[in-house]
Every structure is written in C-alpha cells, then in structure tokens.
Amino acid sequence: MLTKLLKYEFRATARVMLPLYLILLATALGANLSTRGMGDLGTLLVLAFALAILAVFIMSVVIMAQRFRQNLLGDEGYLMFTLPVSVHHHLWAKMIVSAVWFAASLLAVILAAMLSVSGQRELLEFFREFGRMQLSPGEWANFYTFLLELVVLGFVSSFTLCLQFYASMAVGYSFSSHKTLWSVGAFLLLSMVSSVVTSILDFDIDFDEVGLLAPGPIHLLMWVVIAGCVVVGAVYYCITAYFLKNRLNLA
Structure with missing residues (x-):
C-alpha cells in the first residue's frame, strides 16, 4: 500500500x-x-x-x-x-x-x-x-567518504525538516480553532527546544590539537551530527504519529 x-x-x-x-x-x-x-x-x-x-x-x-x-x-x-x-x-x-x-x-x-x-x-x-x-588513495577515500556523509546528512536533515513541520501541524490541528496559529506556535516551540537541547549536547572537538582537516575527527563529527538529526527526527515522528492517531480534529 x-x-x-x-x-x-x-x-x-x-x-x-x-x-x-x-x-x-x-x-x-x-x-x-x-x-x-x-x-x-x-x-x-x-x-x-x-x-x-x-x-x-x-x-x-x-x-x-x-x-x-x-x-x-x-x-x-x-x-x-x-x-x-x-x-x-x-x-x-x-x-x-x-x-x-x-x-x-x-x-x-x-x-x-x-x-x-x-x-x-x-x-x-x-x-x-x-x-x-594529485591525491593519495587514502585521501581520495576520505574525500568520497565525506561526500557520502554529506549525502546521508542531507537526506536525514530533509526527513527531520519534514517531521518538524508535520509535528507542528499535527499539534496545531488538534485544537478546535485557530489551528494555523497553534501550528506556528508549536513550530516555534519545537525549534526553541531543539536549539536548547543542541546547545546542551554540543559536541566539541579541539581542532587545534587534532588538526582541522584530520579525517578521523571530521568523520566522527559528521556521524554525530547525523545521529543527532535522527534522534530529533524520531521525536518529531512520535509526536506526529501520536497526535494523528489520538488527537486529530478534522472539524
């Protein structure tokens, strides 16, 4: 289906x-x-x-x-x-x-x-x-790995962006009136909460010590960012599914 x-x-x-x-x-x-x-x-x-x-x-x-x-x-x-x-x-x-x-x-x-x-x-x-x-095989491998990580991050970010809109609208449309206004309010609230959580869980790498272009820390940072987007998206998904199942108001 x-x-x-x-x-x-x-x-x-x-x-x-x-x-x-x-x-x-x-x-x-x-x-x-x-x-x-x-x-x-x-x-x-x-x-x-x-x-x-x-x-x-x-x-x-x-x-x-x-x-x-x-x-x-x-x-x-x-x-x-x-x-x-x-x-x-x-x-x-x-x-x-x-x-x-x-x-x-x-x-x-x-x-x-x-x-x-x-x-x-x-x-x-x-x-x-x-x-x-003129790059070594290892440098080309790091280059293509980084491109792959960018593609994965792009798709994960796309899903997370969609789910933030969906969660906001699902919450807003659970009310009987002023649904659009409630949706905008929910979107702003979710954005604020996500920003606060991101700042609390800020992943810091000392690039002065490891080197700005060191492949290991760069790849690690990319996957941490991807994992963070997945977690945030999963939260938005749960909110959306719950409100669509239990609180949807089509009136």
Whole structure:
C-alpha cells in the first residue's frame, strides 16, 4: 500500500515541481546568454534566474507542508483515514516524496547553475585543475567518504525538516480553532527546544590539537551530527504519529 501512496503523492506534486524545473532551466539558458552582452535585458535574465532558484527551494517546502495539511488534516483527511493504511504509511509516503523533491531541487539548481556558466573559461579551468589534483588513495577515500556523509546528512536533515513541520501541524490541528496559529506556535516551540537541547549536547572537538582537516575527527563529527538529526527526527515522528492517531480534529 505504501507504493500506491507514493505513486499518488508523486503524481500530485509533480504537476507543480516539474514545470518549475523547466522554468529554472529556461532562465539558466537566459542567464548564460546574458553574459554575451545584452545590456539591461541581460540583467533582467540574471534576476529571473535568481528568482527561479529561490522559487524552486521555497516551493519544495511549501508543497511538502501543503500536501500534509490538505491530504491529512483537511477535508481529504476524512477519506484518507478511512483507507486500510496505517498512519505510519501516510507519514512515510509524505516524507519520502518530500525528501526526493528536496534532492531533485538541489540537483536541478546545480545543473541550472552549470548551464548558466557553461562555456565560461573559469569553469573549464576549474575542471582542469580538479582533474590535475594529485591525491593519495587514502585521501581520495576520505574525500568520497565525506561526500557520502554529506549525502546521508542531507537526506536525514530533509526527513527531520519534514517531521518538524508535520509535528507542528499535527499539534496545531488538534485544537478546535485557530489551528494555523497553534501550528506556528508549536513550530516555534519545537525549534526553541531543539536549539536548547543542541546547545546542551554540543559536541566539541579541539581542532587545534587534532588538526582541522584530520579525517578521523571530521568523520566522527559528521556521524554525530547525523545521529543527532535522527534522534530529533524520531521525536518529531512520535509526536506526529501520536497526535494523528489520538488527537486529530478534522472539524
């Protein structure tokens, strides 16, 4: 059943995100042309490209929150919760689709940025210099391990961000009135609590002693941060699941 929910979510969200990616790539081409001397028109094309990048990231978050609110907390919730699907399946479907769109948005922006400067001498020289890098097998292994850790952290952070929004809205919509206001209040409260806990459990590494680029401490720090995101996300998940199961107010 999770597969069917994922398919439904992708169809509903792709109607917004895919056209937005096409607009982003089109403005990237316009920004590329602007480097060849187009005066005020070139400036407008670069501005449109910058606005398109901003729109992609903002809409990724907006779609994530909007789908959760409309599909589970709004009128559609009466239908969705009558399906033979658990709350956990609903949550995972929403989280997976949102995380995929976050990743797709980042890749689309990177591709668009490369497209906007393609043919530039500086970019070509950068790739040449990168190809000339002389690193030992161990250094390459550390480099690729760090990239892998960044990818894992990105996905875990995406799930945690989604769950913070979901938990806030689940709490807010448990009230009979002023649901949006309660949701905003819950989001701010969760953010404050997370900040306090993070400051208390601050993981400190003395880089003056171990060296800033020492691979061991860097990798350890990355996995500690990942573990911290997982713990925070698990708390948000439990809050969301509890309120959806026991305190949801669709009236």
